[in-house]
Amino acid sequence: MTAVDDVKARLDIVDVVSQRVPLQRSGNSYKANCPFHQEKTPSFHVFPDRQSWRCFGACATGGDVLSFVMRAEGLEFGDALRQMAQQAGVTLPQRGQNPQNQVAHKINEDTRAYFQRTLASAQGSSTREYLEQRGLDKQAIEAFGIGLSPSDGESLKNHLVREGYSQEELASAGVVRAGDDNVNHDLFRGRLMFPIRDAHGNLVGFGARSLDGSEPKYLNSPQGALFDKSRLLYGMDRARTDVRKEGAVIVEGYMDAIAAHQAGFKNVVAQMGTALTEFQVDEIRRLTGKMTMALDQDAAGQAATLRSLDVVLDNFRTKTVSNQGSSSTAEADPRIIVMPPGQDPDEVIHRSPSDWTKLVESAIPAVTFRINAITSQGDTTSPEGKAKCVAEAAPFIHLLGSGIQQANAVELLANNLDVPIDTVKAALSRPSVARRARRPEQQRPAASTASPFARLDHDPMEEHCLQLLLGFPDLREAADGLRSEFFQRHENKEVFTRWLDAGPGMGKDETLAAVRRNGDDAVTGQLDLLSEKPLIALDATKRVASFLEVVSRLEERNLRSLKSEEVIRFAESPPDIEDGEHDDILRLNQQFKKNEGLRRGQAQEISG
Ligand SMILES: [Zn+2]
Numbered sequence: 001m002t003a004v005d006d007v008k009a010r011l012d013i014v015d016v017v018s019q020r021v022p023l024q025r026s027g028n029s030y031k032a033n034c035p036f037h038q039e040k041t042p043s044f045h046v047f048p049d050r051q052s053w054r055c056f057g058a059c060a061t062g063g064d065v066l067s068f069v070m071r072a073e074g075l076e077f078g079d080a081l082r083q084m085a086q087q088a089g090v091t092l093p094q095r096g097q098n099p100q101n102q103v104a105h106k107i108n109e110d111t112r113a114y115f116q117r118t119l120a121s122a123q124g125s126s127t128r129e130y131l132e133q134r135g136l137d138k139q140a141i142e143a144f145g146i147g148l149s150p151s152d153g154e155s156l157k158n159h160l161v162r163e164g165y166s167q168e169e170l171a172s173a174g175v176v177r178a179g180d181d182n183v184n185h186d187l188f189r190g191r192l193m194f195p196i197r198d199a200h201g202n203l204v205g206f207g208a209r210s211l212d213g214s215e216p217k218y219l220n221s222p223q224g225a226l227f228d229k230s231r232l233l234y235g236m237d238r239a240r241t242d243v244r245k246e247g248a249v250i251v252e253g254y255m256d257a258i259a260a261h262q263a264g265f266k267n268v269v270a271q272m273g274t275a276l277t278e279f280q281v282d283e284i285r286r287l288t289g290k291m292t293m294a295l296d297q298d299a300a301g302q303a304a305t306l307r308s309l310d311v312v313l314d315n316f317r318t319k320t321v322s323n324q325g326s327s328s329t330a331e332a333d334p335r336i337i338v339m340p341p342g343q344d345p346d347e348v349i350h351r352s353p354s355d356w357t358k359l360v361e362s363a364i365p366a367v368t369f370r371i372n373a374i375t376s377q378g379d380t381t382s383p384e385g386k387a388k389c390v391a392e393a394a395p396f397i398h399l400l401g402s403g404i405q406q407a408n409a410v411e412l413l414a415n416n417l418d419v420p421i422d423t424v425k426a427a428l429s430r431p432s433v434a435r436r437a438r439r440p441e442q443q444r445p446a447a448s449t450a451s452p453f454a455r456l457d458h459d460p461m462e463e464h465c466l467q468l469l470l471g472f473p474d475l476r477e478a479a480d481g482l483r484s485e486f487f488q489r490h491e492n493k494e495v496f497t498r499w500l501d502a503g504p505g506m507g508k509d510e511t512l513a514a515v516r517r518n519g520d521d522a523v524t525g526q527l528d529l530l531s532e533k534p535l536i537a538l539d540a541t542k543r544v545a546s547f548l549e550v551v552s553r554l555e556e557r558n559l560r561s562l563k564s565e566e567v568i569r570f571a572e573s574p575p576d577i578e579d580g581e582h583d584d585i586l587r588l589n590q591q592f593k594k595n596e597g598l599r600r601g602q603a604q605e606i607s608g
Helices: 005-012 013-017 067-072 078-089 100-120 120-133 137-141 156-162 167-173 236-244 254-263 278-287 301-316 345-351 355-362 365-375 383-400 404-415 421-429 431-441 458-470 472-482 490-502 506-514 519-533 540-572 579-607
Strands: 024-026 031-032 044-047 052-055 176-178 182-185 191-195 203-210 218-220 248-251 268-270 292-293 321-323 326-328 333-338
Touching: 005 067, 005 078, 013 031, 013 044, 013 052, 013 067, 052 540, 078 490, 100 120, 100 156, 100 167, 100 191, 100 203, 120 191, 137 254, 137 321, 156 167, 156 182, 167 176, 167 182, 236 268, 236 278, 248 254, 248 278, 254 268, 254 345, 278 292, 278 301, 292 301, 301 333, 301 365, 301 383, 333 365, 345 355, 365 383, 365 404, 383 404, 383 421, 404 421, 458 472, 458 490, 458 506, 458 519, 458 540, 472 540, 490 506, 490 519, 506 519
Parallel strands: 248 268, 248 292, 292 333
Antiparallel strands: 024 031, 031 044, 044 052, 176 182, 191 203, 203 218, 321 326
16 A cells, blocks of 8 residues: 555545535535635535545536645645645655755756856956846846856866766756767856756756857756756745745746846746746745736737636635645735836836836736736627637636626626626526536646545556556657546656656656656655556557557546536535536536547557
């Protein structure tokens, strides 16, 4: 039995949930007003037989005892497991600092010092001028450890080898890379160097800006166990305390964040050149209910920005802030600053700190921005187009609960569509509108309910699926339909989520390193198990077919579990049934049929 199973087996989900939410018995299940969204009639159910929970309302999510604690307390999987292990009296395997990482942190610190000396030397004179032009003062340059990488491609490596590091250590820290000649060279050459620290202050890598116009403009340390872009926010190690006090402001560039800190705005952090991830949003949400994103005018309407925003809206509101152990629900208030055309935050801050303050104060609610994006990009002339806009906006409006914020959002939507407020309200009040709009895109961990293997250590289907994914990077495309909620075992779900985060374009070993990260025993143990299990050799075509088969089986299992929960709930709470909700069962049934048909088709292809 794994530690996760052990913890789960010793806890009763009804006890754990009722410590946080007053539960009311209802036949074979318990119900309550959902703790994750505002509502007047209970749609949050706990199923003791299955040791699972589900919200049949706006959240449309569910899971097991650990996923409940993760959501309720705003914790990561590892932290939720530790908290529950303590409550269950289970001792978890000790989690220690990985010695390999300690060496890498030290190499990074030596590298930073070397880059700083290079910047201060004669070699760095034009770069120092550049920094002065960009308005950075000596203190800020020193505080953020900004440096310059020598352009010859050898100096840093030679220096670090003299310091006693091996070539392997340098390569795994990511400061050198083997060239075509199979010899290691400095990865960063003639670039402005920004040391990047994790939230605890460990130096995990570098961001490097080109100074001579060479591409790419920004180059980062290689993505891997040590440096994981999806989990970092630039400047968080320095901003933490002020974020807790004043809320977070998120800017796009390193220079923007440094300029802000220099001017005394110490609650500013920068994105890592990618869309915000759920993990980053969670990290902020654990500290504060207030976050403001500064968006570039050009980027504001683009799909990538809207996706970032959806991650924020989806995760920020529904989570609670946990403050030094005790948890409280602070009003979530995500906001957007759209920058004046052609201006970056660092320019505004250098020119006039008070203009920046005004911009931050005039930030608009993220949901207003999102609704405007929907109606400005959708068809608002035909009745069908208007209905589609309402359906698209519905999930965001439902997340607002029933207060003044929601009333404002409804009014805005009605105005933009040029229809009476009551018409929009009527359309929104059908629960199926919210759910139909929302479920197809559900990407977040949801169902994690009793599987036929729940009492075993293994789930062969999930393991087979992960073995294929980890062993064959080219299956990533075929994995389009695979979602984390199909995995019922936590360690498998976590492996899959990390594999998703790792993103495409990496080889097998790089992906494995990104998934492995460090010191997390539940996942490390699972990875070892997966790599030891034999895998039947197949040619590429058969492998894709076998993979699609297992994905479809996992999906079907997930649908079955959703359906049985819905059936229990409908049987036991008939007064809650509204007309539109029958559609959900119908839809599930249709999905079943489609899925079975697909599988039959694939089976024929394989045998034929
Ligand atoms: Zn809910």
